[in-house]
Every structure is written in structure tokens, then in C-alpha cells.
Amino acid sequence: MxxxxxxxxxxxxxxxxxxxxxxxxxxxxxxxxxxxxxxxxxxxxxxxxxxxxxxxxxxxxxxxxxxxxxxxxxxxxxxxxxxxxxxxxxxxxxxxxxxxxxxxxxxxxxxxxxxxxxxxxxxxxxxxxxxxxxxxxxxxxxxxxxxxxxxxxxxxxxxxxxxxxxxxxxxxxxxxxxxxxxxxxxxxxxxxxxxxxxxxxxxxxxxxxxxxxxxxxxxxxxxxxxxxxxxxxxxxxxxxxxxxxxxxxxxxxxxxxxxxxxxxxxxxxxxxxxxxxxxxxxxxxxxxxxxxxxxxxxxxxxxxxxxxxxxxxxxxxxxxxxxxxxxxxxxxxxxxxxxxxxxxxxxxxxxxxxxxxxxxxxxxxxxxxxxxxxxxxxxxxDLNSPYDEVLHRRLIKSSITVLKNQEDILPIKNLQDKKIAYVSLGNDEGSDFYQMLKNYTKVDKISEEHLSVLLQRLQKYNLVIIGGHKSNSNPWKSYKFSNKDLVWLQEIARSHKVILDVFASPYSLLQVSSFTNIEGVVLSYQNSKLSQELSAQALFGAFDLKGKLPVSIKSDFNLGDGLEVKGLNVLQYTIPEEAGMSSEKLSIIDKRIDTILSEKMAPGGQILVAKNGMVVYNKSFGHHTSLKQRAVKNSDVYDLASLTKILASLPMIMKAEEERKISLFSSLGDVLPRYKNSNKDTLLLKEVLSHYGRLRSWIPFYLNTKDEVTGENSVKYYRKKRSSKFNIKVAKNLYLAKEYRDTIYKHIVDSEQRERVGYKYSDLGYYIFKEIIEKKYNKPLNKLADEHFYKPLGADRMSYLPLARFKKNEIVPTEKDDYFRNQLLQGYVHDMGAAMLGGVGGHAGLFANANDVAKIMQLFLQEGSYGGKQYLQPETVEKFNKRYYEDKKVRRGLGFDKPQLDPDVKATCGCVSDVSFGHSGFTGTYTWADPATGVVYVFLSNRVYPTMKNSGLVKSNMRTKIQQDIQNAILMAE
CATH class of the missing domain: 3.20.20.300 (Glycoside hydrolase, family 3, N-terminal domain)
Structure with a gap:
């Protein structure tokens, strides 16, 4: 009582x-x-x-x-x-x-x-x-x-x-x-x-x-x-x-x-x-x-x-x-x-x-x-401010819910082992989701009217991402998927590893008869552009996932379910304000682009800006050529020219030094017998990497293959068709005698050294490093870089010999060559020496889009780590990003370019920190990273079109002016 x-x-x-x-x-x-x-x-x-x-x-x-x-x-x-x-x-x-x-x-x-x-x-x-x-x-x-x-x-x-x-x-x-x-x-x-x-x-x-x-x-x-x-x-x-x-x-x-x-x-x-x-x-x-x-x-x-x-x-x-x-x-x-x-x-x-x-x-x-x-x-x-989108992004990131993560299928990693297909189910668009997925690795969209044909096409893939897309027009739209979609989901999951990402009400999961064969289940709730883009980023580990299910789904998933999944420190894609930058100030770059195009400094290009791992500006502009027949797309690839040095050769040099295959204090004569007793015998690798080795800046090897009378390419060295003797493909219908590769290396060995000690930028060192790396690993440089870096990074738009990987119309032409190859160079490296090595040079030959260049630069910025993998040790990155001959007025680090010591030199805007690093390329390319601000900047163009005499981009210092614009856009609070 x-x-x-x-x-x-x-x-x-x-x-x-x-x-x-x-x-x-x-x-x-x-x-x-x-x-x-x-x-x-x-x-x-x-x-x-x-x-x-x-x-x-x-x-x-x-x-x-x-x-x-x-x-x-x-x-x-x-x-x-x-x-x-x-x-x-x-x-x-x-x-x-x-x-x-x-x-x-x-x-x-x-x-x-x-x-x-x-x-x-x-x-x-x-x-x-x-x-x-x-x-x-x-x-x-x-x-x-x-x-x-x-x-x-x-x-x-x-x-x-x-x-x-x-x-x-x-x-x-x-x-x-x-x-x-x-x-x-x-x-x-x-x-x-x-x-x-x-x-x-x-x-x-x-x-x-x-x-x-x-x-x-x-x-x-x-x-x-x-x-x-x-x-x-x-x-x-x-x-x-x-x-x-x-x-x-x-x-x-x-x-x-x-x-x-x-x-x-x-x-x-x-x-x-x-x-x-x-x-x-x-x-x-x-x-x-x-x-x-x-x-x-x-x-x-x-x-x-x-x-x-x-x-x-x-x-x-x-x-x-x-x-x-x-x-x-x-x-x-x-x-x-x-x-x-x-x-x-x-x-x-x-x-x-x-x-x-x-x-x-x-x-x-x-x-x-x-x-x-x-x-x-x-x-x-006032009603559509950047702050609104920043808040919206935070809301979506915090809501995405992982309900199943069998075999730790999320976030997607070990990209070198993945062949990924995307299949869209539902009655609404998933294009924003798919386009964002492709920023992280190669993903093929597979669409067929008949299930049997679809399953047949999916056989070569070992991971299928299925997007369930329903209308986002209002919250009371039907969330239910068709019986056909539900059957297709089960049939795909029966024979493939599957990640199901649902852009609809959580109640739509009530229709799924079984989740047994579905390794990953992600609930993204809405089919908005932002939801699609952010969920695609989340699948690859762009940020942590911690959403919890607000309803129950039969006995499969309980109210409050939601697995926490840690991110992998990969690039995110957002707006400037989320990264502490100003959209308004960054938009000045658009005006720079207008100038580049109107003054014909280049027919087109790509510019990417990232801060703290967040890509805040990623635009393509102009056309492939002045004919304006194809607009530049973000997926198009450019000839990177000398960016190859720090994006291909240098990572492998750093790896080799870590693995003690080489020492920076070794001499050329120690690592390559052909340099023994030459005038380069005692040059230290550290000196060569710092451009302090008294090497000539370059050697125009192709001139030695010209007929002395006609000035044309000599039939002694060239053929229009491949044969066992002429098997080095220099360009379309142009093959160089295979023994000439050794001739090139001999020219370098025999070349005179500069008399003056001091800084002199030289390509020749990277011919040498290519030979060193390939001998140490017993494999071509292009395959080494691909296996050790590009594939695991998901840099599928970065490659030597691009015609073997990309469609020709995805490759931006460089120059109308009337002095050597006598053709429009499209898919063939612009640099003559790299061309004579079959398109794979230590100093040139790499092609990529801005997005994939940014991945490598972000890896360096994150002290050798990216996507949950430690590619290089932090101390290695620090070691190479250091000037060793600054007292000799050498601004360079080991391979990396560094900010100028002489204010009259325009290597950078003069506004970046001393710990920053990067490189520029002859074709009109430039990339720079600054650990002090967390900024990565990539500029790609074909300024050598129609010819290399087109020097407006260089004379205007446009690339470094944009670098200053980026610096100015950083909000003071940061």
C-alpha cells in the first residue's frame, strides 16, 4: 500500500x-x-x-x-x-x-x-x-x-x-x-x-x-x-x-x-x-x-x-x-x-x-x-551562403550509416587488387555518385537491359558497388524499389562482393529479402547531389562514418545500429570554406583563366587546389587545341614534362634509398659501372639530385640522328614501321634503332662537365637515375611506379605511354612538331630525349590529370602516407625535402624544387613557406605543396601548343600568380 x-x-x-x-x-x-x-x-x-x-x-x-x-x-x-x-x-x-x-x-x-x-x-x-x-x-x-x-x-x-x-x-x-x-x-x-x-x-x-x-x-x-x-x-x-x-x-x-x-x-x-x-x-x-x-x-x-x-x-x-x-x-x-x-x-x-x-x-x-x-x-x-553548404556537408557526413561491413570491405582499400564496377538501381539518377567514385580509382559503370548480360559483363570485376537511387524531390515520394531491382540485387550479390549504398528512406531496406550475400550495406538516406558525392567519398575513406539507424529494419538491423568506420586520409572534395578558404577570393583564378585563354597562353588546362586534404578547386578550362573541337575535361590527361621527376623517378629513388638499394652518398661510379673512370665517376647521388653535379642542362640527342645533308631524320636510325632492329617507338610511324638507347647513355657518360661549380638545373641526372632504378629493381621505371605507387593510390589517370591505357581523345595534344617527329604530338611524350627512350624517361614521359597529380603531392604532404598505407617513411620525405647546398646558393632539395633564394627568380610566388616543395614542367605544368598551410596546387596546360615558341605563360608568371591568389584566399583564422 x-x-x-x-x-x-x-x-x-x-x-x-x-x-x-x-x-x-x-x-x-x-x-x-x-x-x-x-x-x-x-x-x-x-x-x-x-x-x-x-x-x-x-x-x-x-x-x-x-x-x-x-x-x-x-x-x-x-x-x-x-x-x-x-x-x-x-x-x-x-x-x-x-x-x-x-x-x-x-x-x-x-x-x-x-x-x-x-x-x-x-x-x-x-x-x-x-x-x-x-x-x-x-x-x-x-x-x-x-x-x-x-x-x-x-x-x-x-x-x-x-x-x-x-x-x-x-x-x-x-x-x-x-x-x-x-x-x-x-x-x-x-x-x-x-x-x-x-x-x-x-x-x-x-x-x-x-x-x-x-x-x-x-x-x-x-x-x-x-x-x-x-x-x-x-x-x-x-x-x-x-x-x-x-x-x-x-x-x-x-x-x-x-x-x-x-x-x-x-x-x-x-x-x-x-x-x-x-x-x-x-x-x-x-x-x-x-x-x-x-x-x-x-x-x-x-x-x-x-x-x-x-x-x-x-x-x-x-x-x-x-x-x-x-x-x-x-x-x-x-x-x-x-x-x-x-x-x-x-x-x-x-x-x-x-x-x-x-x-x-x-x-x-x-x-x-x-x-x-x-x-x-x-x-x-544571404539565403545561399557557403556556410549553408559547409553545414549541409557536416550533416550528411555525420548521418551516413554503415549497417554491415563484412571482411572490412569498407573503406575500400588495396586498390591495386580491385576491379570495381558500379551498377545503378532505382528510378533516379546516380551520376553524381558515379562521377565522384571515379576520383578515387578506376570504376566502370555497367548498365544492361537484361540480367544475364549484366552478370556476364560483371565477371571480370571483383567488387561491385550498387547504388540504390530514388527521387529526392520531396520526403513523401515512394521509397520502394521495383521487384526487378530487388531480384537483380540478389543475383549480383550471389556471385560478387557487393557494397550496397542506398540513397532512399531506410524503410526501403525492408524490401530486401536477405543481406546474407551483401558484404557492405551503407545507408545514405537521400539522393541529393551532396549525398551522392559525399557517400562516394566515404566509401573510399575520405572521413569517419558514425551515423546510427533511426528506425528498425525487421530483425536484420536494430534501431540505433551503425558501425563506426575510420577514414583513410585520402583526398576529400568540398568547397573552400570547409577548408578555411574564401570562395570569393579563390574565384580570382577564374579571371586568370580568362586571361590565359584570351591571350592564347595555352588553349586549355586544369587547375586543382587542395587544403588540408580537401580539394576546394578542381576545374578544367578551354579546349584541347585552338581548333576548339574538344573541351578539356577533368579526366583528360596532360604531358607532365618535368613533373615526371618528382612524381615517378623521385618516389622510386626514395623507396630505393629506404630499402638501402642505393645511398645518397654513393658515387655514380659505385652504382653504375659505365661511369667508372669517367668525369662523373665521383659525383654523389645527393649532388646529382640537388642539381649540383656540374652536369649539362640537357643534350639534344635527336640532332645527332639527323641526316647532315637533308636535315631529315636519318634512315640509318629510323623506320616508319616497327621491326626487331627498329623497335623504339618515338612517335606515330616513327621507330628508332634499338641500339640507340645505349648510344644515349654513352653520350651522357662522355659529355663534358661544366667547369663552374654551382647550381645548374639538368635533365641528365634523371636519365642516370632511371638506369639506376631499373637495374636495382630489374624492371622498367613505368612498371615500377605503377605497381608501387599509382595502382595502390588509385591514380588510374596517371601513366607513361598513355595511348596504351587511355582513349586518344582523352589525351591532350602538346605541340605541332615540325623539327623532329613532324606531326601533332598526341599521346607521345613531348620531350625529345624521353621519346627516344620509347616514351619512358626519368625526367619526362608521365601523363596525368590534375587529380592524380594531387594524390602524389598529398602523399608527400602527409609524410609518405595516403589511403591508410605508408608508402614512404616520414623521415625519408623530410630527408629529401631539404636543401643540402643552400650555402652554395642551391635552392633545390633532393629532387624537389624549393622556393627561390634569389628574389629575382620566380620559381614560386614568393609567398610560400621554406618547407614547401614542388616542380614545374616545360609543357606548361606546375605543382607545389606547402606543409605550413596544407596547400597542394596543380596547374596543367599545353602551353607549347601550337609550338614551344608560345612563351606567354612563362613570361607572365601566370602559374605563380595563381599560387599567390591561392595564398590570398586562405582565411586569416586559419
């Missing part, structure tokens, strides 16, 4: 506490608020008071007649509140100012923007749906998105936003809530709603908890009919009402009453809960103690509109205890009926005053007592 008595006392105590909740409509200066409210209401006529009860729908995409209609409601019927619907933000602001100007009492402006203004207004920002947000574990992010949506609302004059949805969606077949809910956990829904509310109300916009007392477990849509909820009071109290009670305690400013039939709360099953005094007054306001603004759901919805006439519904809603009538359908008729009710005592003036005072308190709370018109300038920029 004692225990029962204590339980009863506790229950009564809780009820008293709930009934004594703090009034969420009270402002900090409550005394001044009360004075203002009293001063307004005492001067109001009955008609003006009744007018305060209505919130009519206004559009900013309708004609003048509609504007006059709304104006008339405000002036003639004293309507005190409006809810803006479809339109544009600029027009809405214009109308907001117009309607506020003619209102005697400032209008409370409402809006239905659960995921932002985009829910109703064009050209505004869209944040993720609540179901997506429900997967996030960091409530601070929910507070941030609430705050940002509130700031957007405030910018266009909105005072109350009908969000958040606090319905607990326990029914997967719910046709109208679904993705609009934070999920099926009452605790999670409450926590997310409280955080969202705190953020939005913190910037002065009232939040609205909807749809009271809970619309989550319905199978019909109250827009079209009256849904019935057949649950007991205990069930409703423990599940549906739980998050409402929590957000009430947290101070939410308003609540929306739903149009539902709830027999356990209202015996009249035809009476919508929004019109029920038992629900609106007895339960909501008396039992739960809610003192905020009580607003009906839209009274144009069939769930309410089918009950009676519009005027009778409006009166019934007020009598039930609502304060505000949302979207009333007959204001004149309702005013007339309410005045009649006042006369006959059905509605008392005290009851009318009660709601009017609450409405006025709300208006004071949101600052309408000091109303100022909304600024009309820069609306679009």
Missing part, C-alpha cells in the same frame, strides 16, 4: 509540475511585454480581436488579384497573421513589407519550412530531411541547422516556422510523415527536436512542435482524409506524447494540433482531434500544461475540412482551445459566426481575449513590437 501511495503522490507531483510549466511566450522583459500587449488589446474592437485569430495563406507567385485579396483581408477583416506559401524570396519580402505596412498591428508571419525555405520557396537552401538528421549523434549539429533555418526565416520576415516535426514514425507505411520524422525512437525524436528548437528560437523565430498528439503511426494522409489512431491512452502517453512533453519542458513556443480521429481521447470519432476540447484543452493545455501558442494544422486539409462548413470548423477550433486558425477557408463567414457566438454566449470575450493576448505576446517575443521592413538587397546571397 505504501508503494502505491508513493506512486500516486509522484504522479500527482508530475502533473502539478507539468501544469505549472514556464510560459514559453514570455520575453525576458516580460513587464514591458505585458504593457505592450495591454496597450494593443485595450484599443481593439471585437472585429480586430477576431481578426487576430486567423493566419491566412499568401502566395508570392500569384497575380495582383491575389495580392489585393490578401490586402483586403488585412484591412477589412483585420486578419493578424499570414502564412506564406509558394513563390520566391525576393517577391515574398516585397509582399511581406507591403502587407506589414497596411496592418494596424504587425502581422505574425508563418511558414512551413521543415528542411528550410526550399520547402516552399524557389532559389533557397534545402537542408536534409529529419530522418537523415535522426541518424546524427551530435545534437550540436541539430542545433546549428535549427539556427540556420531560423536565420533564413528571419531574413525574409518569417516569425514562426512550422517545424520541427516531433511525430514518432513507428509505421513504415506512413504516407505523409515518414522522412519528415526523426525516426521511431521517442528519445531520439525528442532530443533532436529540442536541439533544433533551441537553435531556431535562439535567433528569434518561434518553433512549432507538430503534429499533436502524434501523427507517426498512421497509414492515411490527413491532407486527404481523417486518419484513425486506435491506441490506448497509455500507449499514446508512453510513445506519441513523449517527445511533445519533452519539447514543451524545453520551451517550444508553439504547437500544431493534428487532424486525427483518436477514440481513446475523443469519443466522437468523426471529430478531428484539432477540434476536440478533450485533446486541445483538457490534454494539451491542462494535463500537459502547455502555455505556448496553439495553432491548428491547415484547415484546408480534408481531415478537418470534411467535418463541417469552414466557418463552423473555425469556431469549433477556437472553442476547442486553439489560439490560431491556420489557413482558414472562409474568413468573412467565420467572423460573422464568431460574433454571433459572442452574442449568444457560446464564445465569451474572456476566451477571445485569452487567445488574442497569447498571439500578441508571441508577436512581442519575436520583435514585432519594433517592426522594421525587411531589406530587399542581397537576399539570394
Amino acid at each position: 505504501k508503494r502505491k501511495a508513493l506512486t500516486l503522490i509522484a504522479f500527482i507531483f508530475i502533473q502539478i509540475l507539468q501544469a505549472q510549466q514556464i510560459d514559453p511566450l514570455l520575453s525576458k522583459d516580460s513587464t514591458a511585454q505585458a504593457v505592450w500587449v495591454d496597450s494593443i488589446i485595450k484599443n481593439m474592437s471585437v472585429d480586430e480581436k477576431i481578426g487576430q485569430l486567423f493566419m491566412v495563406q499568401a502566395y508570392s507567385n500569384k497575380d495582383k488579384a491575389h495580392e489585393e485579396f490578401i490586402s483586403n483581408l488585412i484591412t477589412k477583416y483585420h486578419v493578424g497573421n499570414i502564412i506564406f506559401m509558394q513563390g520566391t524570396p525576393d517577391k515574398q519580402v516585397e509582399l511581406n513589407n507591403k502587407y506589414q505596412e497596411i496592418a494596424k498591428v504587425p502581422l505574425l508571419v508563418g511558414f512551413d519550412g521543415e528542411w528550410g525555405l526550399d520547402m516552399r520557396l524557389k532559389n533557397t537552401y534545402r537542408f536534409p530531411w529529419n530522418m537523415t538528421l535522426g541518424a546524427i549523434q551530435d545534437e550540436k549539429l541539430l542545433e546549428e541547422v535549427g539556427k540556420r533555418i531560423g536565420e533564413h526565416c528571419k531574413r525574409v520576415g518569417i516569425n514562426v516556422n512550422f517545424a520541427p516535426v516531433v511525430d514518432v514514425n513507428t509505421n513504415p507505411d506512413n504516407p505523409i510523415i515518414g522522412n519528415r520524422s526523426f525516426g521511431e525512437s521517442k528519445e531520439n525524436v525528442a532530443q533532436k527536436a529540442i536541439a533544433f528548437t533551441k537553435g531556431m528560437q535562439g535567433v528569434g523565430v518561434l518553433a512549432n512542435a507538430k503534429h499533436f498528439p502524434g501523427h507517426g503511426d498512421t497509414e492515411t494522409d490527413s491532407h486527404h482524409t481523417l486518419p484513425t489512431i486506435n491506441f490506448s491512452e497509455n500507449r499514446l502517453d508512453s510513445i506519441e506524447l513523449y517527445p511533445f512533453k519533452k519539447v514543451f519542458n524545453a520551451g517550444v513556443g508553439s504547437v500544431m494540433t493534428a487532424h486525427l480521429s483518436i477514440p481513446s481521447l475523443e469519443s466522437n470519432t468523426k471529430l478531428p482531434s484539432s477540434l476536440s476540447k478533450n485533446v486541445v484543452t483538457n490534454l494539451l493545455q491542462e494535463k500537459l500544461g502547455f502555455k505556448g501558442l496553439v495553432i491548428t494544422d491547415g484547415l484546408n486539409m480534408k481531415g478537418a475540412a470534411n467535418y463541417s462548413t469552414s466557418a463552423e470548423i473555425d469556431l469549433a477550433a477556437i472553442l476547442a482551445g486553439n489560439d490560431l486558425l491556420l489557413i482558414p477557408q472562409d474568413v468573412p463567414g467565420s467572423v460573422k459566426l464568431m460574433k454571433k457566438a459572442l452574442e449568444d454566449g457560446t464564445l465569451t470575450e474572456d476566451r477571445l481575449n485569452h487567445s488574442v493576448k497569447k498571439i500578441l505576446k508571441a508577436k512581442y517575443l519575436v520583435g514585432l513590437n519594433e517592426y522594421k521592413s525587411i531589406a530587399t538587397e542581397h537576399i539570394s546571397e
Whole structure:
């Protein structure tokens, strides 16, 4: 008995506490608020008071007649509140100012923007749906998105936003809530709603908890009919009402009453809960103690509109205890009926005053007592700022949920062993997902009409990424996949390792008959461009994954499931602001590009900028040639020229030095017998790498193969067709005698040394290093670089001999050669010496796009690590990125170029740190990395088109000017 008595006392105590909740409509200066409210209401006529009860729908995409209609409601019927619907933000602001100007009492402006203004207004920002947000574990992010949506609302004059949805969606077949809910956990829904509310109300916009007392477990849509909820009071109290009670305690400013039939709360099953005094007054306001603004759901919805006439519904809603009538359908008729009710005592003036005072308190709370018109300038920029995308990206990254990770298939690594195919299922696009996947490695999209053909084509792949894509246009779109898609999924998984990435409601997983054969299951929730791009990055380890499932999926996956997967330190792709840079300042590069093209410094190119491992600028510009027949694409590859030195030869030299196959203090005579007793015998490898070895800058080997009489390529050395004797392919239909390779090396051995000791840039050292590396590893340099670096890095757009790997139209031509090969060079190395070695030189011959150049540079920047693999030891990178002859005025490190010591030299912008490093290339290429700022910069072009006489790019120092622009774009806070 004692225990029962204590339980009863506790229950009564809780009820008293709930009934004594703090009034969420009270402002900090409550005394001044009360004075203002009293001063307004005492001067109001009955008609003006009744007018305060209505919130009519206004559009900013309708004609003048509609504007006059709304104006008339405000002036003639004293309507005190409006809810803006479809339109544009600029027009809405214009109308907001117009309607506020003619209102005697400032209008409370409402809006239905659960995921932002985009829910109703064009050209505004869209944040993720609540179901997506429900997967996030960091409530601070929910507070941030609430705050940002509130700031957007405030910018266009909105005072109350009908969000958040606090319905607990326990029914997967719910046709109208679904993705609009934070999920099926009452605790999670409450926590997310409280955080969202705190953020939005913190910037002065009232939040609205909807749809009271809970619309989550319905199978019909109250827009079209009256849904019935057949649950007991205990069930409703423990599940549906739980998050409402929590957000009430947290101070939410308003609540929306739903149009539902709830027999356990209202015996009249035809009476919508929004019109029920038992629900609106007895339960909501008396039992739960809610003192905020009580607003009906839209009274144009069939769930309410089918009950009676519009005027009778409006009166019934007020009598039930609502304060505000949302979207009333007959204001004149309702005013007339309410005045009649006042006369006959059905509605008392005290009851009318009660709601009017609450409405006025709300208006004071949101600052309408000091109303100022909304600024009309820069609306679009204010509503679509880089910060919005940064926040959006953080939300998506935090939501992506890994439900299965068999054999640690995620993140995808060991790329050298992977042959990856992508298959798209569903009825919506997955192109953004696929394009982003290709930034990490070679991924082939396989699409077929017949399953048998698809399975046959997939046989050569050992990993299949399946994207499940459904429409992202609105949250109530069907999430269900076709039976065909479901069958295809199982059949592919039966014979392949599969990662399934679903860009749809988590409920879509209910359709999957078995997950047994699916190694990886990822839930990305929405099919937006950002979701697709970020999820593709996540699969390759661009960031940590820690989302948790907000609903349960049969017995397969439980509520709250979600495996944490660590990232691999690979490149991310984002906007400048996320990496601490300014989009506006970085856009100056676009103007540089215009100059490059207009002044014909190069026909086209690629520029990539990354900071802290985040690619923030990655653009292709112009065309392959001046004929403008093919625009440059990000996937196109350029002749890198001398960038080959640090992207191919140097990594292998560093590896060989680590493995003690060579020593930097060895002499050439020690490592290559042919240099013994030559004038280069005692040259240290360290000296050669530093360009301090007195070597000649280069030798024009090709001139020695010219006919002395005709000046043409000598038939002694060349043939148009390959043969066993002439098997070195120099260019199209041009083959060099195979023994000439030794002749080239002999020329280098026999070449004179420079008399002056000191710095002199030379290609010859890299002919030598190529020979050293190939002898030490007994394999060609191109294969070594590919096996040890490019393949495991996923640098599939980086290669020697590009015609063997890429389509010809993906390779940007360099020069119209009229001095040696007498043809347009496309897919054949521009450097004459490298060409005479068959296209594989230690100093030239490498082709790539900017993205893959950045991977190698990022590897160096990350002290030899990339994608979870340590390619080189940190001390090795440090050793090579050091000047050893600085006292001799040699700016170079070991292989790496370094910032100039002489201010008159323009090796860099002069704005990078002394620990930075990089290289430039004769064809118009340049790359640089700076550990001090975390910046990687890649510039690729074919400035030698049409001929190498085209020196505008070099003379203008355009590459280093862009480097200065990049430095200027770094935000000071960084």
C-alpha cells in the first residue's frame, strides 16, 4: 500500500509540475511585454480581436488579384497573421513589407519550412530531411541547422516556422510523415527536436512542435482524409506524447494540433482531434500544461475540412482551445459566426481575449513590437551562403550509416587488387555518385537491359558497388524499389562482393529479402547531389562514418545500429570554406583563366587546389587545341614534362634509398659501372639530385640522328614501321634503332662537365637515375611506379605511354612538331630525349590529370602516407625535402624544387613557406605543396601548343600568380 501511495503522490507531483510549466511566450522583459500587449488589446474592437485569430495563406507567385485579396483581408477583416506559401524570396519580402505596412498591428508571419525555405520557396537552401538528421549523434549539429533555418526565416520576415516535426514514425507505411520524422525512437525524436528548437528560437523565430498528439503511426494522409489512431491512452502517453512533453519542458513556443480521429481521447470519432476540447484543452493545455501558442494544422486539409462548413470548423477550433486558425477557408463567414457566438454566449470575450493576448505576446517575443521592413538587397546571397553548404556537408557526413561491413570491405582499400564496377538501381539518377567514385580509382559503370548480360559483363570485376537511387524531390515520394531491382540485387550479390549504398528512406531496406550475400550495406538516406558525392567519398575513406539507424529494419538491423568506420586520409572534395578558404577570393583564378585563354597562353588546362586534404578547386578550362573541337575535361590527361621527376623517378629513388638499394652518398661510379673512370665517376647521388653535379642542362640527342645533308631524320636510325632492329617507338610511324638507347647513355657518360661549380638545373641526372632504378629493381621505371605507387593510390589517370591505357581523345595534344617527329604530338611524350627512350624517361614521359597529380603531392604532404598505407617513411620525405647546398646558393632539395633564394627568380610566388616543395614542367605544368598551410596546387596546360615558341605563360608568371591568389584566399583564422 505504501508503494502505491508513493506512486500516486509522484504522479500527482508530475502533473502539478507539468501544469505549472514556464510560459514559453514570455520575453525576458516580460513587464514591458505585458504593457505592450495591454496597450494593443485595450484599443481593439471585437472585429480586430477576431481578426487576430486567423493566419491566412499568401502566395508570392500569384497575380495582383491575389495580392489585393490578401490586402483586403488585412484591412477589412483585420486578419493578424499570414502564412506564406509558394513563390520566391525576393517577391515574398516585397509582399511581406507591403502587407506589414497596411496592418494596424504587425502581422505574425508563418511558414512551413521543415528542411528550410526550399520547402516552399524557389532559389533557397534545402537542408536534409529529419530522418537523415535522426541518424546524427551530435545534437550540436541539430542545433546549428535549427539556427540556420531560423536565420533564413528571419531574413525574409518569417516569425514562426512550422517545424520541427516531433511525430514518432513507428509505421513504415506512413504516407505523409515518414522522412519528415526523426525516426521511431521517442528519445531520439525528442532530443533532436529540442536541439533544433533551441537553435531556431535562439535567433528569434518561434518553433512549432507538430503534429499533436502524434501523427507517426498512421497509414492515411490527413491532407486527404481523417486518419484513425486506435491506441490506448497509455500507449499514446508512453510513445506519441513523449517527445511533445519533452519539447514543451524545453520551451517550444508553439504547437500544431493534428487532424486525427483518436477514440481513446475523443469519443466522437468523426471529430478531428484539432477540434476536440478533450485533446486541445483538457490534454494539451491542462494535463500537459502547455502555455505556448496553439495553432491548428491547415484547415484546408480534408481531415478537418470534411467535418463541417469552414466557418463552423473555425469556431469549433477556437472553442476547442486553439489560439490560431491556420489557413482558414472562409474568413468573412467565420467572423460573422464568431460574433454571433459572442452574442449568444457560446464564445465569451474572456476566451477571445485569452487567445488574442497569447498571439500578441508571441508577436512581442519575436520583435514585432519594433517592426522594421525587411531589406530587399542581397537576399539570394544571404539565403545561399557557403556556410549553408559547409553545414549541409557536416550533416550528411555525420548521418551516413554503415549497417554491415563484412571482411572490412569498407573503406575500400588495396586498390591495386580491385576491379570495381558500379551498377545503378532505382528510378533516379546516380551520376553524381558515379562521377565522384571515379576520383578515387578506376570504376566502370555497367548498365544492361537484361540480367544475364549484366552478370556476364560483371565477371571480370571483383567488387561491385550498387547504388540504390530514388527521387529526392520531396520526403513523401515512394521509397520502394521495383521487384526487378530487388531480384537483380540478389543475383549480383550471389556471385560478387557487393557494397550496397542506398540513397532512399531506410524503410526501403525492408524490401530486401536477405543481406546474407551483401558484404557492405551503407545507408545514405537521400539522393541529393551532396549525398551522392559525399557517400562516394566515404566509401573510399575520405572521413569517419558514425551515423546510427533511426528506425528498425525487421530483425536484420536494430534501431540505433551503425558501425563506426575510420577514414583513410585520402583526398576529400568540398568547397573552400570547409577548408578555411574564401570562395570569393579563390574565384580570382577564374579571371586568370580568362586571361590565359584570351591571350592564347595555352588553349586549355586544369587547375586543382587542395587544403588540408580537401580539394576546394578542381576545374578544367578551354579546349584541347585552338581548333576548339574538344573541351578539356577533368579526366583528360596532360604531358607532365618535368613533373615526371618528382612524381615517378623521385618516389622510386626514395623507396630505393629506404630499402638501402642505393645511398645518397654513393658515387655514380659505385652504382653504375659505365661511369667508372669517367668525369662523373665521383659525383654523389645527393649532388646529382640537388642539381649540383656540374652536369649539362640537357643534350639534344635527336640532332645527332639527323641526316647532315637533308636535315631529315636519318634512315640509318629510323623506320616508319616497327621491326626487331627498329623497335623504339618515338612517335606515330616513327621507330628508332634499338641500339640507340645505349648510344644515349654513352653520350651522357662522355659529355663534358661544366667547369663552374654551382647550381645548374639538368635533365641528365634523371636519365642516370632511371638506369639506376631499373637495374636495382630489374624492371622498367613505368612498371615500377605503377605497381608501387599509382595502382595502390588509385591514380588510374596517371601513366607513361598513355595511348596504351587511355582513349586518344582523352589525351591532350602538346605541340605541332615540325623539327623532329613532324606531326601533332598526341599521346607521345613531348620531350625529345624521353621519346627516344620509347616514351619512358626519368625526367619526362608521365601523363596525368590534375587529380592524380594531387594524390602524389598529398602523399608527400602527409609524410609518405595516403589511403591508410605508408608508402614512404616520414623521415625519408623530410630527408629529401631539404636543401643540402643552400650555402652554395642551391635552392633545390633532393629532387624537389624549393622556393627561390634569389628574389629575382620566380620559381614560386614568393609567398610560400621554406618547407614547401614542388616542380614545374616545360609543357606548361606546375605543382607545389606547402606543409605550413596544407596547400597542394596543380596547374596543367599545353602551353607549347601550337609550338614551344608560345612563351606567354612563362613570361607572365601566370602559374605563380595563381599560387599567390591561392595564398590570398586562405582565411586569416586559419
